[in-house]
Each structure stands twice: as structure tokens, then as C-alpha cells.
Amino acid sequence: MKDLPHQKPYLAVTGLSSGYGDHEVLTDISLAIDRGSFFIIAGPNGTGKTTLLKCLAGLTHPQKGSVTLDGSPLNSFNQRALARRIAFLPQSVETAFSLTVREVVLMGRAPHLGMLGFHKEKDLALAEEAMSFTDVLPLADRTLDALSGGEKQRVLISRAVCQQPEFILLDEPTSALDLAHQVRVMDLMERLKHERGMGVVMVSHDLNLAAMYADTLCLIHQGKVAALGTPSDVLEKKRLEAVYGCRLFVEKSPVAGTVHITPVPARFTTS
Amino acid sequence: MWKIETKNPHTSGEVRGSVFSHIKQGMLKKSITKESQPLPRALIQLHPGRSSDSRINPPGAPSRLPCGSQWLGGRDSPRLQRRVRSRISRDSLFSSPLTVVQGRKAPEFLIYYSIEISYVKDNFPLRENPAIRLEPLGFRDIHDKSQDPAQWTTNENSMKNRALYFVFILIAARFYCGISISYGETQSFTDTTGCTVELPDRPLRVVSLAPSITEIVFSLGKGALLAGVTRYSDYPEEAKKLPRVGSYIRPELETIVNLKPDLCLAVKDGNPKKTIQRLKAFGIPVYTVSPEGIDTILRSIKEIGGLLNAKDEAQNITEKMSTQLAFIDRAVAQAPHKPLIFFQIGISPIVSVGKNTFLNEMIQRAGGENAVTSPRPYPRFSKEQVLALAPEIIIITSMARNDIFEVVKKEWESWPSLPAVKTKRIHVVDSDILDRPTPRVVDGLAMLTALIHPTLFKETPK
Amino acid sequence: MSDAHLIQGRLVRRIFTVTGLLSLVLALAVVIGLATGPSGIDLGPVWDLLTGNAQADGLQIAIIERIRLPRVLMALFCGAVLSLGGLVFQALLGNPLAEPYILGISGGAATGAIIGILAGLARVPGVSLTAFAGSMATLFLVLYLARGDSRAGRDAMLLSGVMVNAFCSAVIMFLISISDENKLHDIMFWLMGDLSSADMPQVGMVAILVLPCFAIIFLLSHKMNLMLMGREMARSMGVSIRQTTLILLIATSFMVSAMVCQSGLMGFVGLVVPHILRQIFGSDHRVLVPATIVGGGAFMVICDLLARWVPREGEIPVGVITAIVGAPLFILLLKRRA
The missing domain is CATH 3.40.50.1980 (Nitrogenase molybdenum iron protein domain)
Structure with a gap:
């Protein structure tokens, strides 16, 4: 964030509260995400990370407070206009129907096309380009259900890329992937940020990856912002142990020089 | 044999058919008007050939008409013939020099048609009228005494006058229209x-x-x-x-x-x-x-x-039925007691007959009392309900499935508390003559009465 | 790029090719359907009718035009509506097992219709209106029971549909048990599905009610594509889920109830036809919607044809045929898929 020229906050949250029925999941959250930055939301399970992401995507309406894009509240946009600016990738996409990779990626063009989604030459080119960006072009004519988890995730990212948004919001895209694919997806996100100037907002459990990639890290605890800032600021041992409620071992990663966190198994906690 | 059909007889009168497939209507008209010679008189004779039932054909009808047509045109139905003729003569389409014989002068030609008319509605479009079908059989010189239809020529080459031949067909076509609206007997x-x-x-x-x-x-x-x-x-x-x-x-x-x-x-x-x-x-x-x-x-x-x-037959049958009914009514009137009857028409579930049904009327007419008073026509019952009704007679209708009904009868007999079982009055009867509203119903009623009041009849009603 | 160009042209062309191909099948089915009478198949009169042969047998022509044609057309609409209904519900619920029948829409329409029949109302508009009221009542009940955007909502909808359906079946059984003999026969035959009494005014009315629904559903077909990816994903791609779902549900239950009260209950059509077509042509609804309309029509015309042709005397209710043909085929497809 320090390296980037300062821009006015694009995606901003002020005094946000949200929940289901009487149960309040998020309470009074305020944050701002710049375009062209990598923003990671972390925190223990059930603390409202996904809800926050959905609020940012305009999929859940806040009970209190507001989410604004470029100064205008999200609910003042119609769904299509919003879709042209924000792309969203849910935690899991399961479909009982066999769609080909190309069909799925082309779906990303939907907010830019007419009602029946008849695409033009340009849209196809964009889809091809998005597929080659995430390296799934060879899979173009395979069906989605025939792909491995990593391939499927890259296809879905390719779809989001094809949507040409300003922000791409992802809900734990790496949680089901092996190490190689995790890094691959994260690298892709970094390239999106650098090469296309997209704002990447990601919910992630992997604090180590977050530490290496995020520009800004937001730690959510019990529906509130526990910490917000650069990874090295946020990932303090004491704070993390309080938030996660377990013993942690924190060291400096020899690779990136960032914080590396190892949870300590119970049998070692006495030592 | 060829067929003729007009497309819309009421308006255009356009003639179509295999014979005309190569002749335009205009040409035809021309050829008619050009002929200055007097046109021959013709009588059109109908053979409503429909029924293949030989009994309908009166004797004297030509034997070799196709499909055993009824000889109706000439003698059998003078009314129809009259109607047809007047129709033709009135019809303005014969403004052409053509005149059609109306019976005063002897016809020179006979045109024979096999015609299928079952029923024709006024102004009913021909194309949609399934009841009409006209097939010209041919025509012959009146002086030709041959009665053999096989000799009636349909061969164009043997015509004396080719133009004339078509004129007749034109008549036929017009006639066809005429008949479609005139046959209204x-x-x-x-x-x-x-x-x-x-x-x-x-x-x-x-x-x-x-x-x-x-x-x-x-x-x-x-x-x-x-x-x-x-x-x-x-x-x-x-x-x-x-x-x-x-x-x-x-x-x-x-x-x-x-x-x-x-x-x-x-x-x-x-x-x-x-x-x-x-x-x-x-x-x-x-x-x-x-x-x-x-x-x-x-x-x-x-x-x-x-x-x-069949008015006479109907009169006979109904009189006979009335007599029998009166006999039964008189006999039933003498009965001292109207037994309670459970009429079972279904086995599983047990189904009986309620008020406002034909069988209810039969039971009453036969001097019984229906144990079921439900307003619904075919109410269902449980065994317990039947026991509560305590019928004096149980009647089970069978439809040629006697075995099953005998089983049902046995089952009832295991309830000796039932009045009907005590007096051994469980009967299985043929359903057809009871529930079919036909002349046989009187036989059914007689049978039912005999079951309900076995002592009333010294002799069975006739 | 050249490959891409090929594919772009392919979509519109594909819609036309697929629909055209199926139309040929449909046309063939219709011709055979028109030619099938109680005494077997006779193509002669149909040929006469098509060529306008003036020498044709007027009676046969009249029978074809006024008895068989309305029946075949009714079968066509019936198949198209029920298949399309199935397709829409499958896309909305993301479940290939969904169908108007399973969701209780048909059951609700049937209950409404039977109440109408028992009340002695005329088929049109009386029974049609009670049927629509019944289907809308079940639809809103199902929607109410399965509120919310969550994925659980989809399953809840299916489950509550099953429950509503069970309830409707019970109501129907109750109504049957208290109705008298005369109407009972009517209802039983109707429950099994019956096309034999169709006439032209009926077909015309069905067409007027149903064709706009076809158009609406086709216009929303791309949105149905997006909804295959899940509701949230579809929303993030610019689909207003609530609005689209509502329009689709109302249009579908409207056309299904309009159809059901004319033709009676017929199961499996909505499962089998979309399933087969999806296996052949893929999951793009812009292709599938027209294909299902035409293919479903053809399927039902063939079923109706079998219903008339198979028994030596009389005919089988067409619902029996659709179930006999449909259920094993469906099981087979499911098995192969698994």
C-alpha cells in the first residue's frame, strides 16, 4: 500500500452491521479498500468473514451502515451495473449440470451483454484471453464437473477475470487446494492486481499466505474488526492467540521475510 | 368411375375432378353456349347407396348397382324426387340454354348416381359435411333398354356429343350443390x-x-x-x-x-x-x-x-311391461310387511345403493325397504355398520363372478345375529337385469319381488 | 481467433439447427399422429389434406381436421408446456429431478381443478381458474416455506414441494372418496391424463395462454444459464435473482395450470424430455428452451399416438404411456450418469 500512489477509497464500509434475523453477525465495521490492492480478510470460523465479503459484493444488504463503491452506496447500483464492477467467487460452486469451461468463462461477459447474452467477437476474445491468463485454455471444451479442484478454481477465476471488474471478491479460494495450486491461485491474484489494477478482496484462513501476499490484512473477531493494517502489523502473536484462542508459534519466514505462524499442538503447549 | 366435387358450391360453383383436370371452366362454359342446338332432356335418378344391408333394398332395384344401393330415387321416395327436381328447375345456374326435364316430357337421358346421404344439414359446407358423397355411375340413352348397369357407359369416346357429356357433368355438379341444401326431409x-x-x-x-x-x-x-x-x-x-x-x-x-x-x-x-x-x-x-x-x-x-x-312395436312392449308391472304392484300391495333390505353391489369395500337410485326404486317397487337411507347414490359401508342396520334380507349382485360372491355370502353367515342370517335370506342375483334400464327390467323386478315376498306369487308373473 | 469466430457463429446457428432438427421430428410425429385412427395408420387422407386434393374423402378430411388435429395440437402443447416447466424448475432449483409435478404445482392445479369439477363448473373458464388458483396457492406456499437466498433454500423448496404434493394427493383422495360415481370416472380419467376430448377452441385458448409464457421463458434463458452456477454467483453476474425467479415461477405455473386443467395430470414428461435433450445438446438454455418446447411437443404427440394405437380397442390414458415410457428411461439415464 505504501508503494502505490494513494487513491481515494473505492470500496468503503462505514458503520456496517449485518446479520440474519435477530442474530447480528457483524457489528459496526468500517474499512476502505483501494483499487489495485490485495485485501485479505482473516479470522476464526463463524466470525462473519463471508458475510462481510457478501456485503462488499452487494449480495447481502447491511442492516446498519453502508457499503459504498466510489462514493455511492451499493444498493443504488442495479445488479448488472454492479456486476460490471465487482466480481464474486463463492466458496464452492456446484452444479448438477455439465457446462463446458468455455460456457462458464463466457458467462462472465453476461453483465456486459444483452438479455440473451449473445456474445460478440470481442467477448470471445476476452474469454480466450482470460482462459489463457489462468492457464485453462487447453481445458476450454471440457465440462466443469470433469475438472480437478485446482482446475475448476482457475476456471472460475478466469470467469471473474472475463467479467472485467474493478474488484474481485473471493471466498476462501485456496482452502480446498494443494500447496502448488494454492500458490498458483495466489500468484494469479497478485498478477491481477499488478497487471490489471484490480482490487482483490479475499477471505482466507491461511495467515501465512496472507502475510506473503496481502497489502492490507483485516482480522475479524466476533463480528468486529480486531485489527486492520499491513500483515506485519496485524499478525502479532498475542493478538492472534487471543483471537484464535490457541497457542501459536510465530517466526520470520526465510522466504519472504514475512511473519510465519505455526499453530502449536496441544501436546507441546506445556513445554 | 369418377368423382365430382365442387369446392364451394354456394358461391363459385367451380367444378373440379379427375375428368376436368385438363379442362378449364371457361372453356366448358364456352362450349355450352356455343351449342345452339336444343339440349337433351335428362332425368336424374338417385341411388342412395349406403347400406350394405340387403334387407333395406326393396325388390326390383337394379341388382348390380355398386354396394347394393337402395332404389330410392324413382319410386321409393317420390317426395325426395320432387324436391330435387324443383330445386334444379329453380336454380338460376341453369340460365344456360340447358333445360332439365321436369317429368312432363320423356327424358332422353338418364344420369345415374350412387349417392350416399345419411343426413344433411342446411347450409352446411359440403367440404365439411361427412354425410354426402356423390358418385356418378354414368348416363345412358333413355331408349337403351338395357337394365344392366354394366352397360351404362362411362366411356367418353362412345358419347354422341362430347360437349354434351360435359354438360351433364356440369349438371351433376350443380345438382350436387342443389342436393346439399335441398335434401331436408x-x-x-x-x-x-x-x-x-x-x-x-x-x-x-x-x-x-x-x-x-x-x-x-x-x-x-x-x-x-x-x-x-x-x-x-x-x-x-x-x-x-x-x-x-x-x-x-x-x-x-x-x-x-x-x-x-x-x-x-x-x-x-x-x-x-x-x-x-x-x-x-x-x-x-x-x-x-x-x-x-x-x-x-x-x-x-x-x-x-x-x-x-317402430311405434307399434314400442306400444306392444310398453303395454306388456305395464301389464306385468300392474300385476306386480297389485301383488306387492297385499304384502303385510316390507322387509328391510341391504343391497350389496360392491364387495371390498362394501358398497350399497342409496336413495335416488334406480335400484332403490326397484327395491321399493318390489315391496322392500332399502336399509340404506343415505342421499349419496353409492355409499360405502363397514361390516359393523351393516350389522347395525340389521337387514332382514341381504341381496348381493353378481356379474358372473359367483365364486367370490358365494364367499361373501359365507362371510355374512358367520354373523348369526343378523336377521338375514337367522332367516337364511342372503341371495345372489344377476346384476344385468336389475340395474340396466331396459325392457328386461320387468323380469328383474319380478325376480326381486319373488325373492322379497316368496309367498306372494302362486304363479310367476308373465 | 478463427476457432473463436467459429464458436460465436455457432451459438445462434446452433439454436436454429437444433430447433430445426427437432421440428422435423415433431412434424413427422404430427403427420403420423394425424394419420393414426382407431383402425390403424393411414397416411392417404393426411396427404390429401396437405396437398389440398379436392377428390379426397370429405369425411376422412373432416375427421382429421376436427378430431385428430386438435388432439395432436393439444398433445403438442401439453408436452411442450410440461417439459419446459420441468426445465425451468430444474434450472431454478439446480436439481435435475425437479419438475412441476414434484414441486406440487401440478398437484395444486389438480386439486383446484377437481374442486372445480365437483362444483360442477365448466372446463373453461371455471375449472381453469380454480386450477390456476390451486397452483398459485401451492406455489406461494412452497415459496413461503422456502424463503431466503441460501443454498438450503433450494432443498427446502424441493422438500416443501414434496410435502405440499403429499397434502394435495390426500385432498384429491378425500375428494374422490366423497364424490359420486358419475363424476368419479371423469376425475379418474382426468387424473391419469386425457387428451381425447380436445377441440379447436380449447387448443386456441391454450395457445393464447401458453405462447407468451414460452416467449418470456426464452427471454430469460440466459439468466437461467447463469443461475446454474448458483444463486449468489448468478447475482454477482448481474441477475436479479428474486425478480427473475418470480417471473419464471409465475409464468411456469401459469402455463402448467392452464395446461393441466385441459389435459389432466401427466408425470415424467418434465423430467425425461429436458434430461434427454440436455444429454444431447448440453446445458445452454438458449438452445434448450426452444429445443424442449419442440422436443417435448414431439414426445407427447408420440405418446398420445401410442395411447391410441397400442390397445386393440379403445385407448389408454396418455398419462399411463408417459409414465411407462418415461420412468424406466429416466432410471436408465440416472444410472448411467451415476
Whole structure:
């Protein structure tokens, strides 16, 4: 964030509260995400990370407070206009129907096309380009259900890329992937940020990856912002142990020089 | 043999057909008007050839007419002939120098037609009128005494005058139009539903839409007129051989229309109203009867007799039935006690008959009292309920499944507290003569009375 | 790029090719359907009718035009509506087992229709209106029971549909047990599905009610594609889920109830036809919607043809045929898929 020229906050949250029925999941959250930055939301399970992401995507309406894009509240946009600016990738996409990779990626063009989604030459080119960006072009004519988890995730990212948004919001895209694919997806996100100037907002459990990639890290605890800032600021041992409620071992990663966190198994906690 | 058909007889009069396929109408007209010579007189004779039933053909009809046509044109129906002639003479389309004989002068030619007319509705478009079909057989010189239709020429080359030949065909075509609106020898009847029905004075192809109607028609001696009957029309034996047109609850429209009936006999309850409406839309007259009770059966028999020219037979049958009914009524009136009867028409579940049913009327007329007083026609019962009703007689109807019914009878007998079991009055009877509203119903009533009051009859009613 | 160009042209062309191919099948089925009578198949009169042969047998022509044609057209619409209904519900619920029948829409329409029949109302408009009221009541009940955007909502909808359906079946059984003999036959035949009484005014009315629904559903077909990816994903791609779902549900239940009260209940059509077509042509609804309309029509015309042709005397209710043909085929497809 320090390296980037300062821009006015694009995606901003002020005094946000949200929940289901009487149960309040998020309470009074305020944050701002710049375009062209990598923003990671972390925190223990059930603390409202996904809800926050959905609020940012305009999929859940806040009970209190507001989410604004470029100064205008999200609910003042119609769904299509919003879709042209924000792309969203849910935690899991399961479909009982066999769609080909190309069909799925082309779906990303939907907010830019007419009602029946008849695409033009340009849209196809964009889809091809998005597929080659995430390296799934060879899979173009395979069906989605025939792909491995990593391939499927890259296809879905390719779809989001094809949507040409300003922000791409992802809900734990790496949680089901092996190490190689995790890094691959994260690298892709970094390239999106650098090469296309997209704002990447990601919910992630992997604090180590977050530490290496995020520009800004937001730690959510019990529906509130526990910490917000650069990874090295946020990932303090004491704070993390309080938030996660377990013993942690924190060291400096020899690779990136960032914080590396190892949870300590119970049998070692006495030592 | 060739066919002629006009496309729209009421407006254009355009003639089409295999013979004319190469001649334009204009040419034809020209050739007619050019002929200044007086045109020959012709008599058109009809052979309504429809029924293959030889009994309908009167003696003296040419034997070799196709499909055993009825010789109706000349003698049998002078009314029809008169009507046809006057129609032709009035028709303005004969403004051409053509004159058609009206019977005063001897005709020079005879044109023979095989014509199928079952029933024709006024102004009913020909194309949609399934009842008309005209096939010219040929024409012959009146002086040719040959009665053999095989000699009637249809060979164009042997014509004296080729133009004349076409003129006749033109007449035929016009005649065809004429007949389609003139043949209206119908009578109006009002049926039990209050519909006025135009019926041919002599229906020749009747479709019966219920087994009971089939039975009535046969009892009137008019079984030969039946062109089709519904499924389960199994009495008398001959009825089984007739073509089926679906069940009476679901008559098959297409099969009926295909039979080209000139009369359909329907029942008010049972036949779907929609089918009847659609039959009428096809120009097929439908007469509805409602034989629901004993008195209405008598009325229905008389009505059907009136339609089928069997008034006398109907009178005979109904008189005989009335006599028998009076006999039964007198006998029943002497009965000291009306036993309580449980009438079982279904085994599992137990189904009986309620008030407002035909069988209820039968029970009462036979001097019994229906144990069931439900307003619903066919109420269900549990064994316990039947025991509570304590019927004095149990009557089980069978439909040729005697074994099962004997089992049911045995089951009832295991309840000795039932009055009917104590007095051993559980009977199995044939359902057909009891619940079918036909002339046989009197036999059923007699049987039922004999079961309920075995002591009343010293002799069985006749 | 050249490959891409090929594919772009392919979509519109594909819609036309697939629909055209199926139309040929449909046309063939219709011709055979028109030629099939109680006494077998006779193509002669149909040929006469098509060529306008003036020498044709007027009676046969009249029978074809006024008895068989409305029946075949009714079968066509019936198949198209029920198949399309299935397709829409499958897309909305993301479940290939969804169908108007399973969701209780048909059951609700049937209950409404039977109440109408028992009340002695005319088929049009009386019974049609009670049927629509019944289907809308069940639809809103199902929607109410399965509120919310969550994925659980989809399953809840299916489950509550099953429950509503069970309830409707019970109501129907109750109504049957208290109705008298005459109407009972009517109802039983109707429950099994019946096309034999169709006439032209009926067909015309069905067409007027149903064709706009076809158009609406086709216009929303791309949105249905997006909804295959899940509701949230579809929303993030610019689909207003609530609005689209509502329009689709109302249009579908409207056309299904309009159809059901004319033709009676017919199961499996909505499962089998979309399933087969999806296996052949893929999951793009812009292709599938027209294909299902035409293919479903053809399927039902063939079923109706079998219903008339198979028994030696009389005919089988067409619902029996669709179930006999449909259920094993469906099981087979499911098995192969698994």
C-alpha cells in the first residue's frame, strides 16, 4: 500500500452491521479498500468473514451502515451495473449440470451483454484471453464437473477475470487446494492486481499466505474488526492467540521475510 | 368411375375432378353456349347407396348397382324426387340454354348416381359435411333398354356429343350443390334434455351410446339399423357382433363419426355432454333419452320407437311391461310387511345403493325397504355398520363372478345375529337385469319381488 | 481467433439447427399422429389434406381436421408446456429431478381443478381458474416455506414441494372418496391424463395462454444459464435473482395450470424430455428452451399416438404411456450418469 500512489477509497464500509434475523453477525465495521490492492480478510470460523465479503459484493444488504463503491452506496447500483464492477467467487460452486469451461468463462461477459447474452467477437476474445491468463485454455471444451479442484478454481477465476471488474471478491479460494495450486491461485491474484489494477478482496484462513501476499490484512473477531493494517502489523502473536484462542508459534519466514505462524499442538503447549 | 366435387358450391360453383383436370371452366362454359342446338332432356335418378344391408333394398332395384344401393330415387321416395327436381328447375345456374326435364316430357337421358346421404344439414359446407358423397355411375340413352348397369357407359369416346357429356357433368355438379341444401326431409323432435333435434324421417344408421339403448333398439326389432354400439353391449347376442364405439362413459368421437350415423341415441346421465356437442357439430343428430326409473324406461322405449318408425312395436312392449308391472304392484300391495333390505353391489369395500337410485326404486317397487337411507347414490359401508342396520334380507349382485360372491355370502353367515342370517335370506342375483334400464327390467323386478315376498306369487308373473 | 469466430457463429446457428432438427421430428410425429385412427395408420387422407386434393374423402378430411388435429395440437402443447416447466424448475432449483409435478404445482392445479369439477363448473373458464388458483396457492406456499437466498433454500423448496404434493394427493383422495360415481370416472380419467376430448377452441385458448409464457421463458434463458452456477454467483453476474425467479415461477405455473386443467395430470414428461435433450445438446438454455418446447411437443404427440394405437380397442390414458415410457428411461439415464 505504501508503494502505490494513494487513491481515494473505492470500496468503503462505514458503520456496517449485518446479520440474519435477530442474530447480528457483524457489528459496526468500517474499512476502505483501494483499487489495485490485495485485501485479505482473516479470522476464526463463524466470525462473519463471508458475510462481510457478501456485503462488499452487494449480495447481502447491511442492516446498519453502508457499503459504498466510489462514493455511492451499493444498493443504488442495479445488479448488472454492479456486476460490471465487482466480481464474486463463492466458496464452492456446484452444479448438477455439465457446462463446458468455455460456457462458464463466457458467462462472465453476461453483465456486459444483452438479455440473451449473445456474445460478440470481442467477448470471445476476452474469454480466450482470460482462459489463457489462468492457464485453462487447453481445458476450454471440457465440462466443469470433469475438472480437478485446482482446475475448476482457475476456471472460475478466469470467469471473474472475463467479467472485467474493478474488484474481485473471493471466498476462501485456496482452502480446498494443494500447496502448488494454492500458490498458483495466489500468484494469479497478485498478477491481477499488478497487471490489471484490480482490487482483490479475499477471505482466507491461511495467515501465512496472507502475510506473503496481502497489502492490507483485516482480522475479524466476533463480528468486529480486531485489527486492520499491513500483515506485519496485524499478525502479532498475542493478538492472534487471543483471537484464535490457541497457542501459536510465530517466526520470520526465510522466504519472504514475512511473519510465519505455526499453530502449536496441544501436546507441546506445556513445554 | 369418377368423382365430382365442387369446392364451394354456394358461391363459385367451380367444378373440379379427375375428368376436368385438363379442362378449364371457361372453356366448358364456352362450349355450352356455343351449342345452339336444343339440349337433351335428362332425368336424374338417385341411388342412395349406403347400406350394405340387403334387407333395406326393396325388390326390383337394379341388382348390380355398386354396394347394393337402395332404389330410392324413382319410386321409393317420390317426395325426395320432387324436391330435387324443383330445386334444379329453380336454380338460376341453369340460365344456360340447358333445360332439365321436369317429368312432363320423356327424358332422353338418364344420369345415374350412387349417392350416399345419411343426413344433411342446411347450409352446411359440403367440404365439411361427412354425410354426402356423390358418385356418378354414368348416363345412358333413355331408349337403351338395357337394365344392366354394366352397360351404362362411362366411356367418353362412345358419347354422341362430347360437349354434351360435359354438360351433364356440369349438371351433376350443380345438382350436387342443389342436393346439399335441398335434401331436408327431416322431422323435429324434442328430446328429454329439451334439445330440438332434426332427424331424418327414416334413420338408417343408428349408433347407440349405451348398452341399455342397444337393448331397447333390439327389443323394438330394429337391431339391423344399428351401425355401432358401446362396449359392454352384450344383450342380445347379435349386439356383440356390432362395431364398438368406446364405452358409454367415454365414447370415441372419431369412431362414431367414421360410421357416418344419421342418428345417435344417447343417455342423459353417463354420456359426456362434450362428446354429444361435438357430434352435433359434425352434423350428426343426437337424441338423448334418460331412462332412469321404471316409468322413464317406458317413456324412453316409446321415444325410441317413434324415432325408428317402430311405434307399434314400442306400444306392444310398453303395454306388456305395464301389464306385468300392474300385476306386480297389485301383488306387492297385499304384502303385510316390507322387509328391510341391504343391497350389496360392491364387495371390498362394501358398497350399497342409496336413495335416488334406480335400484332403490326397484327395491321399493318390489315391496322392500332399502336399509340404506343415505342421499349419496353409492355409499360405502363397514361390516359393523351393516350389522347395525340389521337387514332382514341381504341381496348381493353378481356379474358372473359367483365364486367370490358365494364367499361373501359365507362371510355374512358367520354373523348369526343378523336377521338375514337367522332367516337364511342372503341371495345372489344377476346384476344385468336389475340395474340396466331396459325392457328386461320387468323380469328383474319380478325376480326381486319373488325373492322379497316368496309367498306372494302362486304363479310367476308373465 | 478463427476457432473463436467459429464458436460465436455457432451459438445462434446452433439454436436454429437444433430447433430445426427437432421440428422435423415433431412434424413427422404430427403427420403420423394425424394419420393414426382407431383402425390403424393411414397416411392417404393426411396427404390429401396437405396437398389440398379436392377428390379426397370429405369425411376422412373432416375427421382429421376436427378430431385428430386438435388432439395432436393439444398433445403438442401439453408436452411442450410440461417439459419446459420441468426445465425451468430444474434450472431454478439446480436439481435435475425437479419438475412441476414434484414441486406440487401440478398437484395444486389438480386439486383446484377437481374442486372445480365437483362444483360442477365448466372446463373453461371455471375449472381453469380454480386450477390456476390451486397452483398459485401451492406455489406461494412452497415459496413461503422456502424463503431466503441460501443454498438450503433450494432443498427446502424441493422438500416443501414434496410435502405440499403429499397434502394435495390426500385432498384429491378425500375428494374422490366423497364424490359420486358419475363424476368419479371423469376425475379418474382426468387424473391419469386425457387428451381425447380436445377441440379447436380449447387448443386456441391454450395457445393464447401458453405462447407468451414460452416467449418470456426464452427471454430469460440466459439468466437461467447463469443461475446454474448458483444463486449468489448468478447475482454477482448481474441477475436479479428474486425478480427473475418470480417471473419464471409465475409464468411456469401459469402455463402448467392452464395446461393441466385441459389435459389432466401427466408425470415424467418434465423430467425425461429436458434430461434427454440436455444429454444431447448440453446445458445452454438458449438452445434448450426452444429445443424442449419442440422436443417435448414431439414426445407427447408420440405418446398420445401410442395411447391410441397400442390397445386393440379403445385407448389408454396418455398419462399411463408417459409414465411407462418415461420412468424406466429416466432410471436408465440416472444410472448411467451415476
